Amino acid sequence: MDRAARLAGVIPAMVGWRPDDFWSATPAEVAAILHPPELAGTGDGLSRAELNRLMERDGHG
Template identity: 60%
Template sequence: MAGEDFAGQAMRLAGRAGVMFGWAPDAFWNATPAELGALARALGGAEAAPVDAGMIAKLKEQFPDG
């Protein structure tokens, strides 16, 4: 969080990793940022495809601005 020092942010993130991934503190501290990021992305599911012109036209039809 903004204004939070490194130790506070690390403790919060370690707690979340414990809850979300079942990690003990040593697993968190031995993990790389890439490993933590990969798990977080996996929980987020598939990324949404970008909206194309056809989708925008369809949305404009469904929700006209009047």
């Protein structure tokens, strides 16, 4: 639970979720935010444009 509580503070700030959004997300959704498949193995950070594109695709933007 300690890790979940820490992530509950970080994930919403990263992607603009409300706390309820985080707590209702599946572990796979949280993992996808932390390690998006599009960036797997690239070592590059997520640009704001890419984040916006992903959020629009998922209906959160």
